[in-house]
Amino acid sequence: MTMLEVSGLRSGYGRIPILAGVDFKVEAGGFVGILGHNGMGKTTLLRTLMGYLPATGGHVKLKGKDITKASPYVRARAGIGFVPQGREIFPALSVLENLRMGCLLAKTNEKQTIEQVLEEFPRLKRLLDRNGGALSGGEQQLLALARCLCGDPKLILLDEPTEGIQPSIIEEMIETLLNLRQSRDLTMVLVEQKLNFIAALSQRILIIQKGRITREVPPEAIADPSMLEEFVGIEA
Amino acid sequence: MDLIGLVSFNVLVGIGTLVLITVGLGVIYGMMKIINLAHGEFMMLGAYTTVISVTNGINIWLAMLVIAPLVVGIVGLIVERLLIRFLYGRMIDTMLATWGLSLALIGLMTTIFGNDVRGVPAPVGGFSIGNFGASGYGIVILIVAALTLVGLFCMLRYTRYGLIVRATMQNANMASALGVAPSRIYMSTFALGAALAGLAGGVLAPISGVSPVMGAAFIAKAFITVLGGGAAIITGTGLASMIFGFINEIVSFKSTPVLGEVALLAAAIVMIRILPQGITGRFFKRSI
Numbered sequence: 402m403t404m405l406e407v408s409g410l411r412s413g414y415g416r417i418p419i420l421a422g423v424d425f426k427v428e429a430g431g432f433v434g435i436l437g438h439n440g441m442g443k444t445t446l447l448r449t450l451m452g453y454l455p456a457t458g459g460h461v462k463l464k465g466k467d468i469t470k471a472s473p474y475v476r477a478r479a480g481i482g483f484v485p486q487g488r489e490i491f492p493a494l495s496v497l498e499n500l501r502m503g504c505l506l507a508k509t510n511e512k513q514t515i516e517q518v519l520e521e522f523p524r525l526k527r528l529l530d531r532n533g534g535a536l537s538g539g540e541q542q543l544l545a546l547a548r549c550l551c552g553d554p555k556l557i558l559l560d561e562p563t564e565g566i567q568p569s570i571i572e573e574m575i576e577t578l579l580n581l582r583q584s585r586d587l588t589m590v591l592v593e594q595k596l597n598f599i600a601a602l603s604q605r606i607l608i609i610q611k612g613r614i615t616r617e618v619p620p621e622a623i624a625d626p627s628m629l630e631e632f633v634g635i636e637a
Numbered sequence: 638m639d640l641i642g643l644v645s646f647n648v649l650v651g652i653g654t655l656v657l658i659t660v661g662l663g664v665i666y667g668m669m670k671i672i673n674l675a676h677g678e679f680m681m682l683g684a685y686t687t688v689i690s691v692t693n694g695i696n697i698w699l700a701m702l703v704i705a706p707l708v709v710g711i712v713g714l715i716v717e718r719l720l721i722r723f724l725y726g727r728m729i730d731t732m733l734a735t736w737g738l739s740l741a742l743i744g745l746m747t748t749i750f751g752n753d754v755r756g757v758p759a760p761v762g763g764f765s766i767g768n769f770g771a772s773g774y775g776i777v778i779l780i781v782a783a784l785t786l787v788g789l790f791c792m793l794r795y796t797r798y799g800l801i802v803r804a805t806m807q808n809a810n811m812a813s814a815l816g817v818a819p820s821r822i823y824m825s826t827f828a829l830g831a832a833l834a835g836l837a838g839g840v841l842a843p844i845s846g847v848s849p850v851m852g853a854a855f856i857a858k859a860f861i862t863v864l865g866g867g868a869a870i871i872t873g874t875g876l877a878s879m880i881f882g883f884i885n886e887i888v889s890f891k892s893t894p895v896l897g898e899v900a901l902l903a904a905a906i907v908m909i910r911i912l913p914q915g916i917t918g919r920f921f922k923r924s925i
Contacts, residue, residue, distance in 0.1 A: 416715045451814060473813040483814040491807045493923060494800070506816040532923065552815060614834075 402464070404429040404556055404588040405450075409459035412449040419445040421612035422459065427556070432589045434603030435614075436596075442612040443592040444486055447560045450590075451483050453478050460527060463556065478506060480552025486561050488545040492534030496525060499533050499544055514551050518522030519585075521577060522547045539570030546574070550581070559591045563598050575601045596623050644890055646766060652882030653782035657840060658855045659862040659874050660785055660835030666863050667870035668806050668826045670729065671731045675739040676859055677852025679831050683709045683838025684847040685746065689757050697760045697843075702710030702781070707833040713831020717824050722756065726821065739852065746849040754890025759843040774844060777867035781840050790871045793925050802826060803925070858898075861905040865914020872924035876916050881905065 405427040419442045427433050437443050448454045450461060452473040462470045462478055471479070485609040491499055500515050507514040508514050519526050527534065536544060542562055549557060563571050575598065581587055593599040599606060600623035607614045662676045673679075683705040690700035716738065724731045761773040793799035802822060805812045809819040837855075845851060862881055866873025884904045889897030912919050 434889070453810060472818075474816055474818045477814050477816040485811065485814070489808055489811040491804050491811065493807055494804060498800055498804075501800060502812065502815050505801070548815070 402429045403427070403462075404431070404464060405590065406462040406465075407459070408462075410446075410449060410456055410461060411458035412445060412454050412456050414445075414454070418457070419612050420449060423609075423612070423614055425607055425614050427588055427590060429555075430582075430586065432591065432602055432604050434599040434606045434620075435590065435592045436594065436599055436606055436607050436618075437592075437609035438594065441609045443594075443609055444560055445612075447483070447485075447558045447590070447592055450558055451481065467622070477552070477554075480555035482549040482552055482557045484542075484545045484549050484557065484559045484562060485636055486564065488538075488541045490533035490536065490541045490544055490548075492532065494533055495529065496531055496533060496536070496544060497529040499548050500525075500551055502522065503548035506552035506554075508553055514553075518547050518550050521550070521581065525574070536566075539566045542566055542570065542574065543577075546577070550585075555586070556588045556590070559589060561593055562591075563595045571595075571598060578602055599623065616631065639769055642766040643769045643771055644886070646771055646775065647890070648883055648886040650772070650778055651781040651886040652878050653775075653830075654841070655858065655862055655878040655882045655885075656782040656786060656874060657778065657837040659866075659878060660752070660789065660870075661830045661835075661837060661860045662859045663830075663863045663870045663874045664789070664833060665827055665830035665865065667868060667873070668727065668830075669725075669823055669826075671725075672728065672735070672860070673830065674735040674856065675716075675852075676733055676735075676834055676854035677854070678739040678742040679709050679713065679834035679852075680838035680855055681746065681847075681849065682712060682742065683835030684842040684851060685750065685838075686835065686846070687839040687842040688757050691757045692919060697757060701839030701842060702836070705842075706836040709835025709838070710832030712826045712835075714824065714828040716831070717827040721827060722820065722823070739856075743849045743852070744922075750849065752849055754848045755845055757843050757887050772844075776853050778840060778844075781836070786871055786875055788903070790925060793871070823827070831899060832840040834873045858901065861902065865905055865908050865912075865915055867917035867919075869917035869921060873915055873917040880908070880916075900922040 403426055408424050410423040411418065411420050423446060435443060435446070443453065449456055452471055456469050460467055468476055468479060482611065491502065494502070500518065501511060504511045504514050524540065524543060525547055528540060533541065533544065562574060579602070591599060591602060600620045603620055605616050605619055606623065608616050608618060641768060658680065661679065665671055665673045686705040687701045688707045690704050691697050695704065720734055720738065721731060724734055759774040761777060763770045764773050765771065793803060801812070801817055805817060805819055805822045813819055862874065862877045865881065866877035881901050881904060885897045885901040888900035917924060
């Protein structure tokens with residue numbers, strides 16, 4: 402089954418176009434990485450998929466249903482989870498309250514949902530009373546992911562989760578996400594510029610250049626600098 | 638001794654009055670960053686609702702504590718749908734729009750009821766502190782003000798709706814990614830603020846002359862108390878009301894009520910010079 406189908410998607414800020422016709426598909430259960438330099442439209446793509454930026458052309462379909470014009474909360478209710486760049490933790494809410502916000506779309510009751518998610522993110526257990534704003538970048542990133550999972554999304558959009566995060570937490574995140582792929586029925590679209598992170602998680606890697614998906618590379622290619630240069634024009 | 642008792646009582650009532658007239662404006666400004674210049678007229682509508690209900694034989698407690706907030710809350714809901722929701726994020730435009738609305742409401746009420754001053758008798762009599770007589774209705778004001786603050790605090794702190802409201806205040810985009818429809822939250826918040834203004838108008842109706850232009854007497858004080866309080870709605874409103882209410886009553890007692898108001902405004906100017914973000918912009922930042 403196709404989880405997400407994006408065809409000819411265009412969008413931008415005001416009159417400045419950023420996405421110039423993006424096409425790709427994600428199968429249910431797939432982990433797709435989108436790799437690109439700064440300014441190629443990675444974040445714009447996710448913000449358009451989430452509905453924050455209006456699409457100026459093309460279509461977005463979730464499980465066959467057209468959601469191109471839907472507002473963000475409608476998409477969230479339809480099963481898209483979003484872990485934004487910069488994490489966007491509610492700074493004056495406690496960690497527990499951040500998780501409770503994540504539970505608004507949960508199908509099971511709040512207490513149960515949070516307990517289950519905390520099993521997957523044990524590091525958050527001792528932080529529950531702290532304000533979200535007082536956490537380190539890495540802890541916030543884990544919290545953003547945990548908060549997203551509380552709503553039991555079918556598709557997760559993950560925007561540069563490694564930005565400004567200490568390496569130990571990056572390892573932990575890779576491990577957690579790989580476990581989640583096993584234990585939950587998850588589909589993921591990951592946007593990144595860190596090669597090892599994207600290679601460790603993705604089954605397919607798409608290259609975005611100047612607002613278009615230009616090609617697909619096998620994850621193995623990321624490990625080989627010469628191949629990568631040929632494929633992407635990125636120096637590893 | 639009796640005199641100190643009387644003055645203390647009056648100070649408390651002054652603070653309670655300030656809390657009542659401020660809290661509705663504070664909810665709307667604090668949560669939505671909208672300056673509702675029709676706040677005074679919402680209070681006026683609450684006062685009229687009370688007067689009309691009582692004239693038609695409805696119990697005064699029911700009229701001012703239930704009917705007034707309900708009616709004005711519904712008015713707020715309609716205003717939000719027809720006017721405010723098109724202007725989110727445009728502070729100057731909302732100020733102009735709500736100012737226009739206030740003029741329209743004054744005109745409308747003058748057309749319907751004329752510009753004569755009405756009133757309702759206070760439902761409780763006076764009592765004495767030593768040799769001095771004090772207004773028993775002051776106790777009512779104090780209780781209502783305290784219950785309003787405590788009720789709002791509990792709602793924001795302990796209910797799911799309160800959690801959603803606080804999250805939406807902090808980051809509406811992120812809240813919508815978690816399934817919240819921000820427009821619904823804004824709509825209900827505006828209605829809540831309007832209802833609180835209606836409650837204030839209803840409760841103050843027995844001690845102030847009810848006329849179409851009565852709102853003008855409240856809006857300036859309410860506005861500077863909100864600014865003085867800063868971002869945290871409950872703590873800010875409470876603390877700023879205490880400071881300004883205290884200064885107002887003490888100076889009024891030593892000189893005249895007019896000088897009391899002057900002192901309140903002067904204190905506000907000094908405080909906003911020192912604390913431009915309000916009290917809770919500097920202290921008690923994590924409070925609600």
